[in-house]
Amino acid sequence: xxxxxxxxxxxxxxxxxxxxxxxxxxxxxxxxxxxxxxxxxxxxxxxxxxxxxxxxxxxxxxxxxxxxxxxxxxxxxxxxxxxxxxxxxxxxxxxxxxxxxxxxxxxxxxxxxxxxxxxxxxxxxxxxxxxxxxxxxxxxxxxxxxxxxxxxxxxxxxxxxxxxxxxxxxxxxxxxxxxxxxxxxxxxxxxxxxxxxxxxxxxxxxxxxxxxxx
Amino acid sequence: xxxxxxxxxxxxxxxxxxxxxxxxxxxxxxxxxxxxxxxxxxxxxxxxxxxxxxxxxxxxxxxxxxxxxxxxxxxxxxxxxxxxxxxxxxxxxxxxxxxxxxxxxxxxxxxxxxxxxxxxxxxxxxxxxxxxxxxxxxxxxxxxxxxxxxxxxxxxxxxxxxxxxxxxxxxxxxxxxxxxxxxxxxxxxxxxxxxxxxxxxxxxxxxxxxxxxx
DNA sequence: ACCTGAACACCGTTCAAGT
DNA sequence: ACCTGAACACCGTTCAAGT
Numbered sequence: 001x002x003x004x005x006x007x008x009x010x011x012x013x014x015x016x017x018x019x020x021x022x023x024x025x026x027x028x029x030x031x032x033x034x035x036x037x038x039x040x041x042x043x044x045x046x047x048x049x050x051x052x053x054x055x056x057x058x059x060x061x062x063x064x065x066x067x068x069x070x071x072x073x074x075x076x077x078x079x080x081x082x083x084x085x086x087x088x089x090x091x092x093x094x095x096x097x098x099x100x101x102x103x104x105x106x107x108x109x110x111x112x113x114x115x116x117x118x119x120x121x122x123x124x125x126x127x128x129x130x131x132x133x134x135x136x137x138x139x140x141x142x143x144x145x146x147x148x149x150x151x152x153x154x155x156x157x158x159x160x161x162x163x164x165x166x167x168x169x170x171x172x173x174x175x176x177x178x179x180x181x182x183x184x185x186x187x188x189x190x191x192x193x194x195x196x197x198x199x200x201x202x203x204x205x206x207x208x209x210x211x212x213x214x
Numbered sequence: 215x216x217x218x219x220x221x222x223x224x225x226x227x228x229x230x231x232x233x234x235x236x237x238x239x240x241x242x243x244x245x246x247x248x249x250x251x252x253x254x255x256x257x258x259x260x261x262x263x264x265x266x267x268x269x270x271x272x273x274x275x276x277x278x279x280x281x282x283x284x285x286x287x288x289x290x291x292x293x294x295x296x297x298x299x300x301x302x303x304x305x306x307x308x309x310x311x312x313x314x315x316x317x318x319x320x321x322x323x324x325x326x327x328x329x330x331x332x333x334x335x336x337x338x339x340x341x342x343x344x345x346x347x348x349x350x351x352x353x354x355x356x357x358x359x360x361x362x363x364x365x366x367x368x369x370x371x372x373x374x375x376x377x378x379x380x381x382x383x384x385x386x387x388x389x390x391x392x393x394x395x396x397x398x399x400x401x402x403x404x405x406x407x408x409x410x411x412x413x414x415x416x417x418x419x420x421x422x423x424x425x426x427x428x
Numbered sequence: 429a430c431c432t433g434a435a436c437a438c439c440g441t442t443c444a445a446g447t
Numbered sequence: 448a449c450c451t452g453a454a455c456a457c458c459g460t461t462c463a464a465g466t
Contacts, residue, residue: 011430033459044459046431054459104318104368114385114393121392132399140358140413147361154318171328178335179328185346199354206420225449247440258440260450268440 012050014040016060020096023061028098033057059110062102066112068092071119078126079204085119086145086200090193093149100149117142128211137210141203148196226264228254230274234310237275242312247271273324276316280326282306285333292340293418299333300359300414304407307363314363331356342425351424355417362410 018039022031033054037044051057069092072084093099117138124134173180232253236245247268251258265271283302286295307313331352338348387394 032457034457043432045433045461048460049430104364111385114381114390118390118392121396125392125395131396134396135399136409136412137416139409140416143361143365143413144354144358145361146365147357147359150318150364151357151360167328171325176328176332178332178339181339182335182345182348185349195350195353198350199357202351202354202420202424205423206416209419209423210416246438248438257451259442259452262441263449 009050012060015047015050015057016064019057019061020064023098024096028101031057031061031098058102061098063110063112065092065096065099065102066110066116068096069116071115072123074122078123079208081119081123082141082204082207083197083200085116085123086196089145089149090196093153097153100146100153103146104150124207127207129207130210133210137207141207144199144203148199152192223264226274229261229264229271230278233271233275234278237312238310242315245271245275245312272316275312277324277326279306279310279313279316280324280330283330285329286337288336292337293422295333295337296355296418296421297411297414299330299337300410303359303363304410307367311367314360314367317360318364338421341421343421344424347424351421355421358413358417362413366406 015036019031019036022035022039033047034044036057037047040046047057051060069085069088072081072088074081076084120138120141121134124137125131129137168176168179168183168186171179179186229250233245233250236249236253247258247261250271251261254260261271265274283299283306286298286302288295290298334352334355335348338351339345343351382390382393382397382400385393393400
């Protein structure tokens with residue numbers, strides 16, 4: 001309860017700088033109150049005055065990272081705007097590997113995050129999606145985006161310890177017939193960046209269909 | 215390196231039972247080696263023989279939870295099978311709130327997980343999706359599903375501390391025009407279960423379109 | 429107004445020792 | 448074969464005290 005809304009002092013910004021540097025260098029799990037304090041040459045307790053608690057620190061980091069994501073040119077076509085936002089999110093996550101974990105750890109209630117939601121709403125409206133459908137479709141798209149970022153960051157899309165071929169060799173053909181039938185196409189997953197582009201194109205087609213029916 | 219592939223002893227199952235009970239009662243973050251050991255009336259060190267390490271424990275939990283998810287009736291139509299799988303995942307996550315965090319924490323390389331992927335492949339094939347497109351579409355759908363489960367578990371879709379109305383009142387209309395224009399439709403988000411059904415219907419339409427073009 | 433010191437109740441894991 | 452005890456290097460947070 002001490003410093004729920006800490007004063008906008010410069011010291012707070014220094015704390016966030018240190019936490020972000022730590023996250024960039026060693027991952028989000030290295031961001032402990034003690035480690036951040038050590039980086040500032042100060043006692044852990046000194047931080048509590050500025051960020052309230054560790055959850056407060058994480059919330060502040062989310063706000064900062066989201067604020068860095070560029071908004072698309074409002075003059076561009078709506079589908080180009082969606083593509084630009086997807087690229088912006090992906091670039092942000094690749095630069096800041098801790099972003100997806102932060103987004104999942106804390107609900108987004110920050111103006112910096114709503115700014116992005118606003119741009120999504122505008123794109124869906126300009127696509128011709130009926131107003132009552134817009135919030136749900138925005139959540140559909142952003143849920144996919146979040147799942148993608150989290151998967152990439154957590155290594156779910158990565159190769160794992162075994163190659164696809166080795167892994168498949170261990171699957172009994174009787175129980176996994178489609179895996180074996182698709183063998184050729186499982187071996188060479190396309191570059192992830194291209195896959196994300198293709199997925200976004202599919203979602204854009206989905207949105208277009210929604211607009212056509214309204 | 216000690217017990218990477220521990221013997222299939224009964225003691226191991228008891229360790230997993232205890233960990234799962236702890237996760238169900240107090241959340242995944244309560245699952246510590248020390249707490250699991252205490253529940254078994256044993257020293258933390260005793261666990262290492264059976265699960266190797268904490269990561270090993272988590273991997274084993276993922277495998278167990280995924281194995282519990284029912285597969286759809288292979289005789290049903292492909293879209294009904296997809297709907298059934300979505301419901302199965304959602305039910306599993308609601309029963310086991312730690313599932314999404316586990317799925318994101320550890321890449322799925324387990325046969326219990328691939329069993330579900332296999333059923334997805336089969337549904338997409340039966341929908342008429344061209345073979346080269348199937349793996350990507352499976353990842354699109356499962357990435358959305360994962361994002362959904364993680365969002366629901368982390369409270370991203372929850373109400374937050376402010377009501378939608380209060381939150382919107384703090385957004386400057388000049389910067390958030392679409393939020394304000396959509397006010398009526400933001401106030402009453404539909405039940406999340408119904409929203410997931412609608413999302414799955416949209417993804418099914420997307421898949422149908424892919425099939426039609428092949 | 430801002431920071432420190434000591435303490436409390438926790439973590440995962442290693443190593444040597446017991447039975 | 449299975450478990451224990453002691454130790455190491457960590458966590459977030461509270462409280463009283465310093466300047």
